[in-house]
Each structure stands twice: as C-alpha cells, then as structure tokens.
Amino acid sequence: MxxxxxxxxxxxxxxxxxxxxxxxxxxxxxxxxxxxxxxxxxxxxxxxxxxxxxxxxxxxxxxxxxxxxxxxxxxxxxxxxxxxxxxxxxxxxxxxxxxxxxxxxxxxxxxxxxxxxxxxxxxxxxxxxxxxxxxxxxxxxxxxxRRYHDAGVIIEELSKAPGAPSWYSALATRLFAQSGDFDTSLALAITLRDSAEDEQTREYYARRVDEIHQEQVLRGVDAAIERYRVREGKLPDTLDAVVAAGDLKTLPADPLGGRFFIGEDGRSYSTASKFRLELIHDEKTETGDRVVPKPRVPTDKP
Structure with a gap:
C-alpha cells in the first residue's frame, strides 16, 4: 500500500x-x-x-x-x-x-x-x-x-425451485383463495393433484380442490348473511332463516360433505373443516389451529 x-x-x-x-x-x-x-x-x-x-x-x-x-x-x-x-x-x-x-x-x-x-x-x-x-x-x-395474490405469485414461483419445501405450493393455493382468485388457486391445486407422484400427495391436493370449492360457497353464504344483517339490523340465527328471507335461494351443498352453520362471529363455517381456507392471523390455539366458532344460539328461544 x-x-x-x-x-x-x-x-x-x-x-x-x-x-x-x-x-x-x-x-x-x-x-x-x-x-x-x-x-x-x-x-x-x-x-x-x-x-x-x-x-x-x-x-x-x-x-x-x-x-x-x-x-x-x-x-x-x-x-x-x-x-x-x-x-x-x-x-x-x-x-x-x-x-x-x-x-x-x-x-x-x-x-x-x-x-x-x-x-x-x-x-x-x-x-x-x-x-x-x-x-x-x-x-x-x-x-x-394483505396483498395475498401478489404474495401467492412469489410463493408459487419459489415452489418451483429445486429443493423448495413442499408446503410452498399449498401456501400458494391458500393465498390465491384468500385473495378471491379462485380460478388460479383451483388451477394450481388441480395441477399439483394430477402431477403428484404418490397417493398421499395426490389425496392432499384432491382435498385442497374440494376446500377451494367449499371456500367459494362459503364466501357466497357470507354475502347472503351480510345482506340479511343489513336489511334486518341483526344477524340471522340460522342459515334456514337466510333461506326463508330469500337471501339464499337454497342451502348449498358442502363439497366436503359437511353441514354449513353460522358461527358466533356471524360468518359461515362447515362441520367438515377445522378452519376456513384463509390465512390465520391472530385467532390461534396453542397448537396453531384456528378455533372455529360455535354455532350461533337463536336469540328468540324461550
């Protein structure tokens, strides 16, 4: 120097x-x-x-x-x-x-x-x-x-890299569903299901396809519940009340074979799922699973 x-x-x-x-x-x-x-x-x-x-x-x-x-x-x-x-x-x-x-x-x-x-x-x-x-x-x-779609695009790209964790793909489908982009979420899940090399993975993504369909239905039920709440000034006690009021033409079938109900938080849930197909932010148990609210109790019961 x-x-x-x-x-x-x-x-x-x-x-x-x-x-x-x-x-x-x-x-x-x-x-x-x-x-x-x-x-x-x-x-x-x-x-x-x-x-x-x-x-x-x-x-x-x-x-x-x-x-x-x-x-x-x-x-x-x-x-x-x-x-x-x-x-x-x-x-x-x-x-x-x-x-x-x-x-x-x-x-x-x-x-x-x-x-x-x-x-x-x-x-x-x-x-x-x-x-x-x-x-x-x-x-x-x-x-x-809360830019779920943009995050999903990044995670989907990362999932394609050699050695990427297997859960990246599952997270990407969840993110697309959370954003309301059900077409992309469904297409990705179907691709992963059909390209799976083992039966366990195939079954996992086959269920994910049904979960995406279920979340689509639940979003529609949520919208009907909200229409009822705005008009009546209160939440309905049951989904039958939503159908009777005309906000739902009929109670839809659950793609996972469960029964839909209104939780204590006023959203719709299924007895066939532990949680909705969405990201979990703060409502967690010690094990990390979302607590599904109990069904609403009718307010007019004696």
Missing amino acids: SKLARFLLPSGIALVALLSAPPSPPLHLGDRPLLPRPGLLRTLFRAQLDLVADYFWILTINHVGTATTPKAHRDIYYYADLTTDLAPRFAKVYTFAGITIPIHLGREQYANTEESTRLLTKGTTHLPDNADIRFQLAYNLMFFE
Whole structure:
C-alpha cells in the first residue's frame, strides 16, 4: 500500500464517521437521520466503497440493537437503504433489516411496514434469484399489506425451485383463495393433484380442490348473511332463516360433505373443516389451529 493510500484510508474512514453523524440518538433532518448522500460517498471513496458499505452495515446493526421506539426502528431503514445503495448485492442487509424494521404496536397493528417492504422490494430488484429475500417480501405482502395474490405469485414461483419445501405450493393455493382468485388457486391445486407422484400427495391436493370449492360457497353464504344483517339490523340465527328471507335461494351443498352453520362471529363455517381456507392471523390455539366458532344460539328461544 502506498504512503498516500495509507494516509487516505484512515482519513476517509474518519470523514465517513463525521458525515454519518453516529451519536446516539443520531442527528435528524426532519423525520429521518442525517446521513451522507450515496453519490458523495461514491465520489469520495470510489476505491474503498466496499469498506464504506461495511461501515454503514455496522451502523445498521448498532441501530437494530438500540432501537426501542417505532421512530428508532424506522431509522434502521435509512441506514440499510444507504448501505444497499453503496452495495446493492449485499443480501444480508435486505433480510436482516427487512425483518427488524417493522415493530408491533399491539392488537395486530405494526409500524414501519412500508419501509420494510420497500427495502425488500429493492432487494428483489438487485438479487432476483435470492429466495430468502423473495420469501420475506411475500411474508410482508401476506401479513402486513394483505396483498395475498401478489404474495401467492412469489410463493408459487419459489415452489418451483429445486429443493423448495413442499408446503410452498399449498401456501400458494391458500393465498390465491384468500385473495378471491379462485380460478388460479383451483388451477394450481388441480395441477399439483394430477402431477403428484404418490397417493398421499395426490389425496392432499384432491382435498385442497374440494376446500377451494367449499371456500367459494362459503364466501357466497357470507354475502347472503351480510345482506340479511343489513336489511334486518341483526344477524340471522340460522342459515334456514337466510333461506326463508330469500337471501339464499337454497342451502348449498358442502363439497366436503359437511353441514354449513353460522358461527358466533356471524360468518359461515362447515362441520367438515377445522378452519376456513384463509390465512390465520391472530385467532390461534396453542397448537396453531384456528378455533372455529360455535354455532350461533337463536336469540328468540324461550
């Protein structure tokens, strides 16, 4: 290393530290931490850009360790964004920061989810073949943004990769069904059923086909229940009341052979299924299965 390089390297690191304003709490410009512009860093440290990116990666990790408020967690995004501007293919930054930026506020409410999704989307742009980043983006789309169809597209693509977990395909069918895209969900389930190489897998996806049909029927029953509720000002006690009122022409058959009923939450369910074909967010038992509500009790019983 030349004398000039030995002089410039420590000087450059010192300048980066000065520009990045790392004191705790960091200096802010408006609602974001005061950080140098990526273009300036590229110009000043062209030959040491990887080292500078590593420095801001360390700052990102430090902020993850000290963040205790939604605002502090949001600051992580800006450090990670700058790091990946300098090193766009630094895969670990996207997944590590993407997971830690959102913070739970209680009652299934989260802060900073948009920043997390923005960073992960950036990661898929620069590293389109990175399965970890793509799966984490699909997770954000599922649980934070409720963009089930977009998440299903990602999971379906990931399911086709060699060595992909077998449950990816099942999750994709569930996501498409959750989004209301029953045609895509059904087509995928039928393809998986017909291409199965063993009887157990074939039976699993044959049931999934019936579950998709069942969810279609249940969505229609839910709509009829809602029409009754809006008109009558109360929920019906039974599905027979919905039929009698004309909101359902007839009580439909269950593709899985069960009996439909109205749960305590006012939605329709089947005795043949432990849960509806939809993602489970917060209504879970200790075993992870959704609790199917009990049938509604008639309000006019003596």
